[in-house]
Amino acid sequence: MTDYLQKILRARVYDIAVETPLDLAKNLSKRYKNHVWLKREDLQPVFSFKLRGAYNRMSLLNEEELSRGVIASSAGNHAQGVALSAAHLKCKAVIVMPITTPETKVKAVHALDAEVVLHGETYDESYKEALRISQKEGLTFIHPFDDPEVIAGQGTIAVEILRQCEQLPNAIYVAVGGGGLISGIAAYVKSLWPQIEIIGVEPEDACAMTDSLKSGQRVTLNDVGLFADGVAVREVGKNTFALAQKYVDSMVTVSTDEICAAIKDVFEDTRSILEPAGALAIAGLKSDIAKRKIDGKNLVAVSCGANMNFDRLRFVAERAQLGEDKEAMFAIEIPEKAGSLKRLCEVLGNRSLTEFSYRMAETKEAQIFMGVEVNGLSDRRNLAKKFEEAGISSLDLSSDELSKVHLRHMVGGRLPISVQDVHRHQELLYRFEFPERPGALMRFVNTMRPEWSISIFHYRNHGADVGRIVVGVLVPSLELQNWKDFLKELGYKSWNETDNPAYKLFLGAHS
Numbered sequence: 001m002t003d004y005l006q007k008i009l010r011a012r013v014y015d016i017a018v019e020t021p022l023d024l025a026k027n028l029s030k031r032y033k034n035h036v037w038l039k040r041e042d043l044q045p046v047f048s049f050k051l052r053g054a055y056n057r058m059s060l061l062n063e064e065e066l067s068r069g070v071i072a073s074s075a076g077n078h079a080q081g082v083a084l085s086a087a088h089l090k091c092k093a094v095i096v097m098p099i100t101t102p103e104t105k106v107k108a109v110h111a112l113d114a115e116v117v118l119h120g121e122t123y124d125e126s127y128k129e130a131l132r133i134s135q136k137e138g139l140t141f142i143h144p145f146d147d148p149e150v151i152a153g154q155g156t157i158a159v160e161i162l163r164q165c166e167q168l169p170n171a172i173y174v175a176v177g178g179g180g181l182i183s184g185i186a187a188y189v190k191s192l193w194p195q196i197e198i199i200g201v202e203p204e205d206a207c208a209m210t211d212s213l214k215s216g217q218r219v220t221l222n223d224v225g226l227f228a229d230g231v232a233v234r235e236v237g238k239n240t241f242a243l244a245q246k247y248v249d250s251m252v253t254v255s256t257d258e259i260c261a262a263i264k265d266v267f268e269d270t271r272s273i274l275e276p277a278g279a280l281a282i283a284g285l286k287s288d289i290a291k292r293k294i295d296g297k298n299l300v301a302v303s304c305g306a307n308m309n310f311d312r313l314r315f316v317a318e319r320a321q322l323g324e325d326k327e328a329m330f331a332i333e334i335p336e337k338a339g340s341l342k343r344l345c346e347v348l349g350n351r352s353l354t355e356f357s358y359r360m361a362e363t364k365e366a367q368i369f370m371g372v373e374v375n376g377l378s379d380r381r382n383l384a385k386k387f388e389e390a391g392i393s394s395l396d397l398s399s400d401e402l403s404k405v406h407l408r409h410m411v412g413g414r415l416p417i418s419v420q421d422v423h424r425h426q427e428l429l430y431r432f433e434f435p436e437r438p439g440a441l442m443r444f445v446n447t448m449r450p451e452w453s454i455s456i457f458h459y460r461n462h463g464a465d466v467g468r469i470v471v472g473v474l475v476p477s478l479e480l481q482n483w484k485d486f487l488k489e490l491g492y493k494s495w496n497e498t499d500n501p502a503y504k505l506f507l508g509a510h511s
Contacts, residue, residue: 004187004243007152008159012059013052016088017044017156022164022300025269028282032289035298037169038266039161042278042306046080048230049154049304050144053180054081056153057142058089066091071139073097073130075123075229076105077305078144083112094139096130098122100435100466104309121435124234145180146237155184161300162192170297171197173288175280175304176209176251177231179240185302186247197249201284203228203259203276209236209244210251223493226466227256230277230305252284257404259283260316261323266303273313278305283323321373322398327354328380329403331505332368333393340366347390348372351383355408367505369408395501402431402495403502406458406470410507427455428473428483429503433466433493444469447490451476452483456507470497472507 020040028036041049058070069092072082079095086093093114097106100121109116119129134141143150161172172189174182186198202210205225212218220235236244254262259276262283266274274282281301288294321327334340355371374380380398387394397403434444448454456472475483487494497503 004148004152004155004184005191007148008155008184008188011052011056011149011152011156013056013153013156015059016055016085017051019160020044020157022161023270025266027269028265028286032286033295034289035296036285037165037298037300038270038282039157039300039302040270040272041157041302041304042272042274046077046084047306048077048081048278049157049181049302050077050081051084052081052156053145053147053150053153053184054078054142055085055088056156057147057149058082058085058091060149061089061091061140065140068138068140069093070142071096071130071134071137072142072144073123073127074144075101075126075232076108076307077230078142079105079109079114080112080307082142083109083114086114087112092139094130094133096126096133098126105307108307123232143237145178146239147180148239151180151184151187151239151243153184154181155188157181157302158185158188161185162189165298165300167298168193169196169300170294171199171249171285171288171299173199173201173252173281173285173299173301175231175277175284175302176200176202176236176244177206177277178233179209179236179244181302181304182209182248183237183240183243187243190247198247199284199288200244200248200251201280202231202251202253203280204253204255206232207251207253208233209241209248210253212236212241213244213248213251225256228259228276228280230275230307231280252288254280254283254287255323257319257323258287259323260319261321262286263308263316264320264324272303272306273308274303275305275308276312276316278303278307280304319404321354322404325376325380326373327398328372328374328383329355329397329400329408330370330372330384330387331395331397331403331502332370332387333365333505334368336364336366343390344368344392347386347392357408369403369506371408395505397502400500400502402470402497402500405468406431407502407506410456410458410470426475426477426480427498427508428475429456429497429500429507430471430473430487431495431497432469432471434469435466444490444492447486448473449479449482449486452479 020043023038025036025038044051071094073096083093095109095114096117099118120126176182182200218241224232226232262279285301352373357369453474458470
């Protein structure tokens, strides 16, 4: 602890980084009945805290090391921190980035005069390539998180927080990827004010630190969600894990929808747009307040990055309302007769609709896909109860991923009965995620057997590192094992949605 305290106090970051403000989030504070403060690391020159750790590590290089240059592996923020630090120190910088990295981030690194090498589809592959080049060319590898000097650089954020606070915070919420940020903050804070809670926040589908702390040892995730790409790591660092074990009080995991809601919250308070990883701490703070019923406390959240791809904003806007329980999605079934729709509207009353999809069918019942504004989870449940009391069949789809990503854009068509011969074919419905890069989608289509007819296909570009599609395919009954073999060979993440009730209501064949 003493060693890290000294390292943090000696850290050289202000040659290039700035002291960022600690701003009161007035809207969040009022809504959640706590004093919510945002540590604005999104205001750094590269719009991320990563600059601190990268520069502190590189400032300790000797003349010979600087003459040879440095290398790093990163999909974005660390890359820009290393590149800007190298430009200031007048040394060569090579950045190895996955080929799935959005073009905007590649251009940002090029603009700082660093050399970019695109290699591999994942961070792990680019990391291994960076180590190989480092050994071959004698470049100094600058680790994104698992280096004591990088950790110390990030720890300077805690120095600023404690100096800027009018009153000591009760808790500090920190986004966690590899663990460099939270371990640096925790090492400093706990050495001075051990009663301040340090709470880490991770996405539900990228929770390497949460799982590691639970098991008492570092674990490697098999799959990592890429929406919050800035924290998408399979394994936390050795140094960072040891510090987290000692000083992190608890971990909170949040959903994609909660992250999107947090991005909107910060925009409404600051008019700044955080990237998903940058908004993690705010999402975790909101979740923790609700779970522990925290009231009247001083809470700090580190808004750690704002390198948002513009194309993602459409997805964020769609999901933010769901994330803060201000929108609910329902599948409604009403009799296909005059007056039924009017009766449904009477139950809805003055509620505002966000979406309403209906198509007349040759059946006794009509299916409606509906989005409606609600005021929290309890209000959503009350609405479902009102439907039930009115004798209207409803299905709450607000937590159904297939419905949120695909079905809301696909309602209105069904498989013809003539095609759905259960003795010869079965329509299978699957969701897939694949690397968002040229050729990935075509690889999927070209790998399929020609005798398997595609009956449904829906894809939307969300501006993310991963593409999402839903596919309906007519597979002969005798070919089901071959279909399973195809899925295994393809290697993409997939979910079987054939029995999803929303699919059966809106897209399945009429029985």
